[in-house]
Amino acid sequence: MIKTILWGSLLSSTLLLVQTTWLRNGLFWGVIPDFSLLVIIWIAYKNKGHQGVWTGFVTGLVCDLLSSSPLGYFSFVLVLPAYIVSLLRQIVVMDSFFIPVLFGFFGTIVKALGSLILIGIFGSYKVNAYSLGDMKLWVEAALNGALAPLLFFALNKTKGFFITKKVTG
Amino acid sequence: MSRNRRGRSFSAAHGIPIFLLLASIIITSIATKTIGQLPTTVASTVVGAAQRVFSAVGGAIGRTVFAIGELSDLRNQYDSLAEKMESYSNMEREYADMKAENERLKEQLNVSRNLTSVVASATIIAKDPGNIYSSYVVDQGAEKGMLKDQAVAAFQNGMEGLVGKVLDVRKGTSLVLPLFDQRFYVSARLSRTRTEGLVNGRGGEDSLLEMRYISKMNAAEVQIGDLVVTSGLDSIYPADLAIGRVKAINMPEYSSSAVILLEPSLDFAKLEYLFVLKKVQAEAPAPTAPQTMAQPAKAQK
Numbered sequence: 001m002i003k004t005i006l007w008g009s010l011l012s013s014t015l016l017l018v019q020t021t022w023l024r025n026g027l028f029w030g031v032i033p034d035f036s037l038l039v040i041i042w043i044a045y046k047n048k049g050h051q052g053v054w055t056g057f058v059t060g061l062v063c064d065l066l067s068s069s070p071l072g073y074f075s076f077v078l079v080l081p082a083y084i085v086s087l088l089r090q091i092v093v094m095d096s097f098f099i100p101v102l103f104g105f106f107g108t109i110v111k112a113l114g115s116l117i118l119i120g121i122f123g124s125y126k127v128n129a130y131s132l133g134d135m136k137l138w139v140e141a142a143l144n145g146a147l148a149p150l151l152f153f154a155l156n157k158t159k160g161f162f163i164t165k166k167v168t169g
Numbered sequence: 170m171s172r173n174r175r176g177r178s179f180s181a182a183h184g185i186p187i188f189l190l191l192a193s194i195i196i197t198s199i200a201t202k203t204i205g206q207l208p209t210t211v212a213s214t215v216v217g218a219a220q221r222v223f224s225a226v227g228g229a230i231g232r233t234v235f236a237i238g239e240l241s242d243l244r245n246q247y248d249s250l251a252e253k254m255e256s257y258s259n260m261e262r263e264y265a266d267m268k269a270e271n272e273r274l275k276e277q278l279n280v281s282r283n284l285t286s287v288v289a290s291a292t293i294i295a296k297d298p299g300n301i302y303s304s305y306v307v308d309q310g311a312e313k314g315m316l317k318d319q320a321v322a323a324f325q326n327g328m329e330g331l332v333g334k335v336l337d338v339r340k341g342t343s344l345v346l347p348l349f350d351q352r353f354y355v356s357a358r359l360s361r362t363r364t365e366g367l368v369n370g371r372g373g374e375d376s377l378l379e380m381r382y383i384s385k386m387n388a389a390e391v392q393i394g395d396l397v398v399t400s401g402l403d404s405i406y407p408a409d410l411a412i413g414r415v416k417a418i419n420m421p422e423y424s425s426s427a428v429i430l431l432e433p434s435l436d437f438a439k440l441e442y443l444f445v446l447k448k449v450q451a452e453a454p455a456p457t458a459p460q461t462m463a464q465p466a467k468a469q470k
Contacts, residue, residue, distance in 0.1 A: 016298045017219055017220060017223045017298075018223070019298040019299070020220055020223070020295040020296055020297065020298045020306070021220060021223040021224045021227050021294070021295045022223070022227045024293075024295055024296035025296075025438070030374065030375070030438070031300055032298070032299060032300055034299060036298075050185040050186060053185060053186045053189055054185070054189070056189075057189045057192070057193065060193065061196075062216065063298055063299070064200075065212050065213050065215075065216045066216055066220065066295075066297070066298050066306075067297045067298055067299065067302045067304065068297060068302050068303070068304035068336050068337070068344055068346055068350070069301070069302050070197050070200035070201045071196050071197065071199070071200035072192075072193045072194065072195070072196030072197030072198075072199070072200055073193070073197050073200075074299075075189070075192070075193035075196065076190055076193035076194060076197065077301075079186060079189045079190050079193060080190065082186075083186040083190070086186070115301055118194075118197065121194065122197065122198070122201060124351060124352075125352065126201045126352075127197070127201070128301050128302050128350070128351055128352065128372065129301065130300075130301055131372070134372075134373070136300055136373065137300070140300050
């Protein structure tokens with residue numbers, strides 16, 4: 001389990017660094033896709049325990065250090081989708097395209113809802129949040145949905161590093 | 170008995186996620202009250218260094234790819250020049266390019282001469298990893314004497330404009346909070362009418378800024394296209410740095426003051442070189458200055 005969390009956190013943190021540097025001007029319409037979220041969702045789905053949730057927590061802390069957000073913000077925002085996906089894994093059967101697209105899209109929406117919960121707790125002077133009316137949120141959700149099948153395919157090829165106990169094929 | 174089992178299975182299934190969500194909230198609450206910043210500072214330095222490495226690797230790859238492309242271009246240019254030796258068309262084009270570059274470099278040089286309070290000039294090496302927050306990571310830090318809350322400016326299209334302020338300083342990098350972030354506030358005034366107000370961002374790099382706390386009577390004198398500059402009253406930002414131009418004036422019925430929407434003076438998508446400025450001594454506030462000139466809340470890391 002610890003090995004999975006470590007490898008997962010390392011991969012998603014590396015992807016965060018890619019997002020801050022090489023993709024800093026965005027991939028489409030100035031919007032940066034969230035590869036680290038997709039990795040966390042994939043790990044949460046593929047593992048039987050709480051590996052995805054822990055990976056989300058650790059990656060969130062790294063993300064907070066790279067960002068101007070307060071420490072703990074992205075941990076919350078990334079743990080939430082991982083937790084929901086871990087609840088869904090018993091009733092959703094993964095395929096190669098549609099489920100990854102849905103996970104990528106709705107994972108981003110859950111992340112946005114997490115940010116809205118935090119702004120509700122701490123207020124807009126302390127933290128930022130997505131706006132559901134902002135087109136950028138929907139572009140990011142669409143980008144994450146579109147990129148999820150590719151990333152999930154690549155992760156399936158290296159699953160030895162990221163799966164402790166396999167749930168589904 | 171079965172209730173106990175159900176309780177145990179519930180805590181096994183949901184205990185850790187709920188614990189981590191709560192831990193995140195506790196950490197955020199500590200961070201927003203700026204307690205326990207030491208581990209953050211150490212870790213920030215490490216990730217800052219990692220960002221520099223990534224940026225350098227990206228730059229090196231980019232330069233290599235560019236160099237290959239450039240080599241190919243030079244080859245084509247050579248062939249072209251050999252064919253058209255008599256004409257100086259290519260030389261003229263190169264001359265024009267160099268002249269443009271020279272003008273651009275002169276602009277940058279002028280700003281660092283004009284702004285006598287420049288602490289350091291810096292280049293953006295990374296941005297925020299997601300789309301919720303907006304911050305720039307620049308390649309200068311505490312080593313160059315940068316401090317938290319120093320103003321950051323840039324020179325674009327012949328104008329000195331406010332970029333934001335330093336939010337966090339690490340050893341070799343710093344985090345800059347840009348003007349358009351919704352946690353950013355700056356005391357400002359309309360350049361033509363000298364009316365003062367408070368400007369804050371609305372979150373997006375391409376979204377308009379808001380200027381508030383201008384009475385409707387004063388707002389009646391404001392015209393579309395008027396320039397808004399820093400007032401220099403808040404001891405962070407020097408006076409007369411361009412912020413934006415008036416794009417729209419809203420007079421909400423429920424309020425006695427107007428909301429003025431500004432188009433930022435700087436094109437943030439094209440920012441390259443930034444200048445970090447020393448903090449200025451606060452002027453004595455003018456008697457007419459509204460109480461709201463002070464920043465209501467500083468963004469906290």
